Amino acid sequence: MAMDAERQMAQLTLSDGRSLQLPELSGTIGPDVVDVRSLYGSAGVFTYDPGYTSTGSCESKITFIDGEAGILLHRGYRIEDLAQHCDFLEVAYLLLRGELPDPASNEDFAYTISRHTMLHEQLTYLFRGFRRDAHAMAILCGVVGALSAFYHDSTDITDPHQRMVASHRLIAKIPTIATMAYKYSIGQPFIYPRNDLDYAENFLHMMFAVPAEEYVISDVLARAMHRILILHADHEQNASTSTVRLAGSSGANPFACVAAGIASLWGPAHGGANEAVISMLQEIGDVSRVKSFIDRARDPADPFRLMGFGHRVYKNYDPRARVMQSTAHEVLGALGKENEPMFRLARELERIALEDDYFVEKKLYPNVDFYSGITLQAIGFPPSLFTVLFAVARTVGWVAQWNEMIEDPAQRIGRPRQLYTGVPERPFVPIEDRG
Ligand code: SDX
Numbered sequence: 001m002a003m004d005a006e007r008q009m010a011q012l013t014l015s016d017g018r019s020l021q022l023p024e025l026s027g028t029i030g031p032d033v034v035d036v037r038s039l040y041g042s043a044g045v046f047t048y049d050p051g052y053t054s055t056g057s058c059e060s061k062i063t064f065i066d067g068e069a070g071i072l073l074h075r076g077y078r079i080e081d082l083a084q085h086c087d088f089l090e091v092a093y094l095l096l097r098g099e100l101p102d103p104a105s106n107e108d109f110a111y112t113i114s115r116h117t118m119l120h121e122q123l124t125y126l127f128r129g130f131r132r133d134a135h136a137m138a139i140l141c142g143v144v145g146a147l148s149a150f151y152h153d154s155t156d157i158t159d160p161h162q163r164m165v166a167s168h169r170l171i172a173k174i175p176t177i178a179t180m181a182y183k184y185s186i187g188q189p190f191i192y193p194r195n196d197l198d199y200a201e202n203f204l205h206m207m208f209a210v211p212a213e214e215y216v217i218s219d220v221l222a223r224a225m226h227r228i229l230i231l232h233a234d235h236e237q238n239a240s241t242s243t244v245r246l247a248g249s250s251g252a253n254p255f256a257c258v259a260a261g262i263a264s265l266w267g268p269a270h271g272g273a274n275e276a277v278i279s280m281l282q283e284i285g286d287v288s289r290v291k292s293f294i295d296r297a298r299d300p301a302d303p304f305r306l307m308g309f310g311h312r313v314y315k316n317y318d319p320r321a322r323v324m325q326s327t328a329h330e331v332l333g334a335l336g337k338e339n340e341p342m343f344r345l346a347r348e349l350e351r352i353a354l355e356d357d358y359f360v361e362k363k364l365y366p367n368v369d370f371y372s373g374i375t376l377q378a379i380g381f382p383p384s385l386f387t388v389l390f391a392v393a394r395t396v397g398w399v400a401q402w403n404e405m406i407e408d409p410a411q412r413i414g415r416p417r418q419l420y421t422g423v424p425e426r427p428f429v430p431i432e433d434r435g
Contacts, residue, residue: 010034018043030064046417053312056237058245059408062095062400063236070316070365074234075099083323088199088229088393089113092171095234095400110198116172117193117202119180120150127184136388137266139181140174145259147173155253157406166254167399174258174395175199178388179206185384200225203392208380220334221379227327228375231320231368232390234397236313240265244398245405249414254402261398262391268307271394273369274386277308278342278377287348298358308370309353315363324371331378343374 009021020043023035033056036047049055064073072079075094082091086100093101093109101109126146130139147169148155154166180190183206191206200222209215235241243264247257265271284293297306311318332338350366353359376386405411 008032012039012043014043014045027059030066040417046419048419051312052237052242057242057414058237058405059410060237060401060404061098062404063234063397065236065313067311067313067315070314070319072235072319079231079319080323083227083230083320086230087226088233088396091230091233092396095396096167096403112168113172113199114193114195114202116169117176117195119173119176123147123150124180124190127180130184132185132187134185136178136181136185136384137262137272137391139184140178140388140391141259141262141266143177143181144170144174144262145256148253148255151255155255157248157251157253163254163403163406167403170254170258170395170399174392175203176206178385178392179203181388182207182382182385198222200229203229204379207385218334220330224327224331224375224379227323228372228389229393231323232372232393234394234400237401239267239270240394241398241401244402246414248402248405249411251413254399257402258395258398261394265391265394266387269305271369271387271390273307273367274373274376274390275383277346277369278373278383278386280307281342281345281349281374284345284349287345290345290349290352293349294353294356294358297353298356306349306353306359306364308366308373309359310362310364311367314365314367317365318367320368321366321370324368324375325366328371328375328378331375335378337378340374340378342377346371346374 008024010024012020012022014020020039022039024032025035026032040046047055062075064076065071074082074091075098077094077100082094086094089110090101090106092113093106123143123146126143127139130142151166151169154162154169156162176193183190189211191209191211193202193206197205197217201217204217204221204225205215237245240261244257244261247260248254252260268276280293284290293304293306296302296304297309328343329338332340332343337343350370354365358364372390373383373386376389377383381389
């Protein structure tokens with residue numbers, strides 16, 4: 001429970017002279033919050049915070065971000081340590097259960113997840129209803145939402161066992177669905193998951209294997225995949241996680257909630273940025289054109305944003321971007337692509353942007369999306385799959401946050417209010433009297 005800091009109270013005096021006391025609550029680390037739950041009932045006014053720049057929507061124990069210091073913790077562990085020392089399912093276990101698994105629990109969890117990786121065979125027919133050129137995110141959104149039509153035995157959110165089974169199913173099946181969407185788009189047969197492979201190896205196998213020959217998994221690429229998935233697993237109350245929580249607060253089943261999260265993540269301002277970074281680098285084309293694009297990003301009249309830069313919370317370097325950059329180095333080096341022009345261009349763009357006074361003043365640094373696209377493209381993923389991969393990883397975070405919300409005794413249906421600036425009440429005018 002949030003600690004109520006020795007009953008410290010914030011004073012609020014309204015313009016009409018009324019004065020209110022609102023409790024200040026403290027977490028274990030990070031900013032205190034002013035608890036405004038009683039505000040409307042006692043003063044008849046709402047708070048107003050479009051975009052929620054100053055609003056805490058919930059209490060959580062899963063992820064902590066210090067945007068000024070560029071720190072990201074999952075259950076207290078630094079993302080840099082988790083990315084370096086763990087595999088993806090270890091971090092998934094940590095996010096879901098609150099502790100890193102011991103060897104036996106780690107093996108048991110990996111076994112459980114691997115036994116849920118296959119889909120009901122009837123679901124393969126769902127793919128055939130999509131155009132071959134459908135964006136993989138559209139297919140992912142549709143098929144994940146449809147899971148609730150196949151797994152009724154894990155949609156009762158009041159049953160902890162069913163919540164756990166649905167959580168395992170979502171974590172296990174999202175890579176299978178993602179790779180099926182890719183295979184469908186290129187006209188290749190679906191590749192079934194294999195229980196002898198770990199989560200990242202299986203993902204690469206289902207993505208790139210073909211029945212006609214053996215697919216040899218590169219240890220470097222598998223290691224890089226674990227790291228990329230870990231870096232994207234959870235990130236506090238971002239737009240897509242807040243979407244999952246809001247959908248779940250009505251009691252919607254977890255499959256429908258994750259489908260809503262996928263839809264939100266798809267936006268270019270959020271998870272779609274990695275794909276947008278590659279498009280931007282391709283449009284820039286050469287280092288000589290970087291300055292003109294920086295100038296466009298600085299121009300308030302130009303809607304152009306430098307993709308992969310800036311963040312609502314980080315006003316320092318996104319710690320994930322540093323790990324992503326070193327992972328890009330490793331992958332490109334292992335593939336003999338260290339002189340990849342796109343990577344050189346990205347490094348030069350980053351150098352110029354970080355020296356530019358607009359970016360310095362606005363505290364705009366590279367975020368996790370800036371280097372992920374270059375890395376994924378080097379591994380062989382087409383840009384249309386970048387956000388899909390982000391969704392595969394973030395499913396763990398969505399599921400962990402959804403469970404935390406359902407188990408929170410203070411949880412109620414999310415129902416924000418508004419500042420109404422429309423037309424006040426007026427008499428109805430029959431159609432014959434209009435015009
Ligand atoms: C993700 O929330 C999360 O945690 C998200 C995420 C996660 O893991 O879930 O971290 C994943 O979504 C990373 C962000 C990926 N998106 C992009 O890279 C797209 C490009 N970035 C921008 O669209 C923007 O930075 C946002 C959307 C990420 C944040 O937008 P905000 O909240 O408006 O940023 P801000 O308030 O800090 O902006 C401060 C100023 C603004 O100018 P003024 O209104 O003060 O004049 O900086 C400007 C912004 O217009 N600005 C940019 C910019 N980003 C912000 N100017 C040029 N280029 C940019 N990229």
